Amino acid sequence: MIVRQAYKFRLKTNEELEQKLVQFSGCCRFVWNKAIALIKFRLDHNISIPWYNDMAGFLGLWKRSEEYAFLNDAHSQILQQTLKDLYKAIESAFARGNGIRFPKFKKKYRHDSFRYPQGVKIDNRRIFLPKIGWVRFYKSREIEGKIKQVIVKREYKHWYVSVITEKEVEPITRLHSPIGIDLGVRKIITLSDGTYFKPLDLTKLEKKLKREQRRLAKKKKFSKNWYKQKARITKLWQKIKNKRYDYVHKLSTAIAKNHGIVVVEDLRIKNMTRSARGTIDNPGYNVKQKAGLNRSILRQAWGIFLRLLEYKLEWSGGRLVVVNPRYSSFTCPVCGLTSRENRKSQARFVCENCGFEANADFVAALNILERGFKNLSEDLCFLTQKRIKELVLELSTAGTAGGNACGGSALLPVKQEPAGNREGVMLPVKLKQGILSL
Numbered sequence: 076m077i078v079r080q081a082y083k084f085r086l087k088t089n090e091e092l093e094q095k096l097v098q099f100s101g102c103c104r105f106v107w108n109k110a111i112a113l114i115k116f117r118l119d120h121n122i123s124i125p126w127y128n129d130m131a132g133f134l135g136l137w138k139r140s141e142e143y144a145f146l147n148d149a150h151s152q153i154l155q156q157t158l159k160d161l162y163k164a165i166e167s168a169f170a171r172g173n174g175i176r177f178p179k180f181k182k183k184y185r186h187d188s189f190r191y192p193q194g195v196k197i198d199n200r201r202i203f204l205p206k207i208g209w210v211r212f213y214k215s216r217e218i219e220g221k222i223k224q225v226i227v228k229r230e231y232k233h234w235y236v237s238v239i240t241e242k243e244v245e246p247i248t249r250l251h252s253p254i255g256i257d258l259g260v261r262k263i264i265t266l267s268d269g270t271y272f273k274p275l276d277l278t279k280l281e282k283k284l285k286r287e288q289r290r291l292a293k294k295k296k297f298s299k300n301w302y303k304q305k306a307r308i309t310k311l312w313q314k315i316k317n318k319r320y321d322y323v324h325k326l327s328t329a330i331a332k333n334h335g336i337v338v339v340e341d342l343r344i345k346n347m348t349r350s351a352r353g354t355i356d357n358p359g360y361n362v363k364q365k366a367g368l369n370r371s372i373l374r375q376a377w378g379i380f381l382r383l384l385e386y387k388l389e390w391s392g393g394r395l396v397v398v399n400p401r402y403s404s405f406t407c408p409v410c411g412l413t414s415r416e417n418r419k420s421q422a423r424f425v426c427e428n429c430g431f432e433a434n435a436d437f438v439a440a441l442n443i444l445e446r447g448f449k450n451l452s453e454d455l456c457f458l459t460q461k462r463i464k465e466l467v468l469e470l471s472t473a474g475t476a477g478g479n480a481c482g483g484s485a486l487l488p489v490k491q492e493p494a495g496n497r498e499g500v501m502l503p504v505k506l507k508q509g510i511l512s513l
């Protein structure tokens with residue numbers, strides 16, 4: 076099985092180099108916009124649009140013309156790649172039912188990027204970009220696999236390279252230590268071995284962002300100060316985004332490193348408001364604040380987390396299994412009774428039938444794991460129903476006895492107590508703090 080992986084690094088630039096990067100991306104943007112204009116004109120006048128090959132021919136004509144001779148300064152392959160990207164975008168826009176809209180004109184600064192299909196070399200901390208030369212970058216991790224393509228991109232003030240590589244891996248070779256994950260809304264990520272992680276707390280930065288946004292609203296639109304304020308907001312956004320990305324990266328690495336099968340909830344079905352509202356007995360805090368914006372951001376962050384986790388697992392021969400999260404926190408992992416009454420509070424689960432008592436998030440993680448086993452069994456026929464129950468029972472009673480789920484050399488302990496302990500509920504199954512290897 077061939078798997079792809081993307082690595083993103085920040086380039087070490089100087090003024091001269093940045094000029095070159097701006098010039099290259101400018102040429103690509105020009106080609107993109109010119110081609111779209113041409114296609115739109117044809118569509119508006121009911122003329123059939125040119126095929127890619129014809130368009131590539133036009134590109135050759137533009138390059139030979141005096142007016143657009145500046146296109147020759149850019150590497151020819153990145154211009155062709157721009158056209159290929161455009162045609163791919165148009166194709167998916169025409170394919171029915173996927174909701175993708177017709178590609179738009181690119182704007183300066185917002186869409187400064189270009190892509191090399193080949194010719195890029197990497198030598199330790201330097202990357203060779205054709206027609207630009209060797210560029211040093213901040214190497215944060217080793218690159219594995221064969222380089223397939225490289226995207227150079229500006230984000231806010233800095234330039235980055237995304238190196239996409241390919242590697243052949245044995246399909247599902249590491250089916251060891253299967254684990255289920257319950258994604259909490261605000262508080263906690265719980266694994267079915269009882270480890271939990273506290274999601275990144277960005278409230279401070281988010282509050283600051285809101286304050287700055289209020290300040291922007293008071294400024295005169297398009298004035299000097301307004302632009303200044305806007306830049307401040309963009310910077311803050313970027314900071315929040317980077318922090319969140321960094322965190323989900325570390326978290327997914329730690330999990331993929333230690334587990335072969337990871338079972339997660341289908342985010343499209345998961346009810347993200349669950350924890351925000353809480354229950355009648357135990358209403359969630361900051362309900363108003365949490366709804367809306369936070370929910371969509373979290374959904375996005377979890378989406379990225381799962382995507383990262385999936386490719387990291389594939390990369391190491393593992394597998395991500397997605398299951399329906401319905402009633403996962405109302406079902407007893409021991410006797411199977413599903414009832415809302417089982418959930419005594421936000422944190423506490425006590426089975427009405429058999430009396431099994433545990434932290435509710437942990438129960439959800441166990442149920443998710445069990446569903447993953449069932450899905451996999453249908454797929455691979457490697458576990459019987461009986462064995463599945465045994466495994467889940469083992470986990471739910473021995474609970475958390477095993478070693479660290481996510482060990483590592485440099486450790487970042489999670490400070491916050493699990494939700495259950497905070498409320499003073501005695502948990503027969505004690506959750507243990509997660510440790511994130513950096």
Ligand SMILES: [Zn+2]
Pocket residue numbers: 407408409410411412426427428429430431
């Ligand atoms: Zn029960």
